[in-house]
Amino acid sequence: MQLPPQQEGFTAYPADLIPEAEADPDSLGVSILDGEDVVGYFVLSRGAQSDKYLPEPDPAGAAIRALSIEERCQGRGVGTAAMAQTADFARRHFPQAEYVFLVVNQRNAHARRVYEKAGFADWFVRDGGEHGPQWVMRRSLP
Template identity: 30%
Template sequence: MTKSKHFDDITIQPYDTQYREALAQFALSERQRIYSSLPLEVLDDAIEDENRVPNVVLNTQQEVIGFFVLHKHYQHEGYDTPNEVVYVRSLSVNERYQGHGYGTKMMMVLPQYVQEVFPDFNHLYLVVDAENAAAWNVYERAGFMHAATKEEGPIGKERLYYLDLDAKYVSSLKLQYNDDSTVGTIDIVDLMLNGTKAGFIALEQFDERLIIRSVYVFEAYQAAGVAQNALRQLATYVRKQFQGVKVIEVTLFGQNHQLKPLFEKSNFVETLTTEDYCTFEKYINY
């Protein structure tokens, strides 16, 4: 039985021969061709390899709007990743259908889809060229963590992104500015889960630094991975909403602060440790 994943107005499913002609008509701009192969350039190799699954993305009219390959046990040159891993490769949106948010929707549903195709795998990776900021902003929005940077990829610096499929990530979580937080110097960002407020992050800006004053998730949502998903999205949100910020910072008081593992798993780096507190930072521009 063909496995598929429906999300709003798109469907993702493994490739079938009926879609070959549509993939032959698949187009990317000259600029995008620098970053990604056309589907037919990788399709046959993927079909012949038992470790690879080519996939198509369809709209409500059953038109092929996107394509990607899932490659289990793949090891990308220059990175030391686990053996039980799935890589997302050759991901692209047909040029004809770009500008409608399909790329973001694809990435938001991708973790659930991968779990259906490869239920025994927990590690999901992808590699993107560092200068392709539009792509890695979408990956961060979907909860992927920037895990490493390689200085010399095929066309320059590249970035490795990771998502733990075993964790309870919340792909439908959105960060939304609270318009009522206009008094004083604190900005409140609400954590909206399916249209319902699940918590908030309190932020305070000092020139190029943005200080996290509080991360709070309501009790009913504390087991759903909301805080970690929000912190992984935060860099992308800050780039869009806060002018001039280069670093996000948080200080945790006490040697064994309960939030320390949360920031470690969210790609924050511990920069200062004392007997009484520790400081974490994340640079939002690379």
């Protein structure tokens, strides 16, 4: 998978995430397809991997982590469509979850627009440490 150089600081490559997701019973690696081609990936997590982004642990939340979309597929709505489907997907795999959330760096305005189009809204601002301030965005599950 290829990412534009300016995005490499905002996400991780799937090859780096897959072993972690497979080893964690509270995480689920999700491949994004365009037809039969895998063009993206993210991790859906609960528990410790989810709670580390919140001011306090919350068993009602599930985190979307490290979304990456193949560079050649960006700008075609693939990421927006995938994020729009996460509510139903999260409900099926984590039935106890009441919402999904994600963290986006404030320097990554393009990603924020993708998430807004998919139904996510600002929830709070988080100090991202060395990466700078981050928006935490949330979407309720049906």
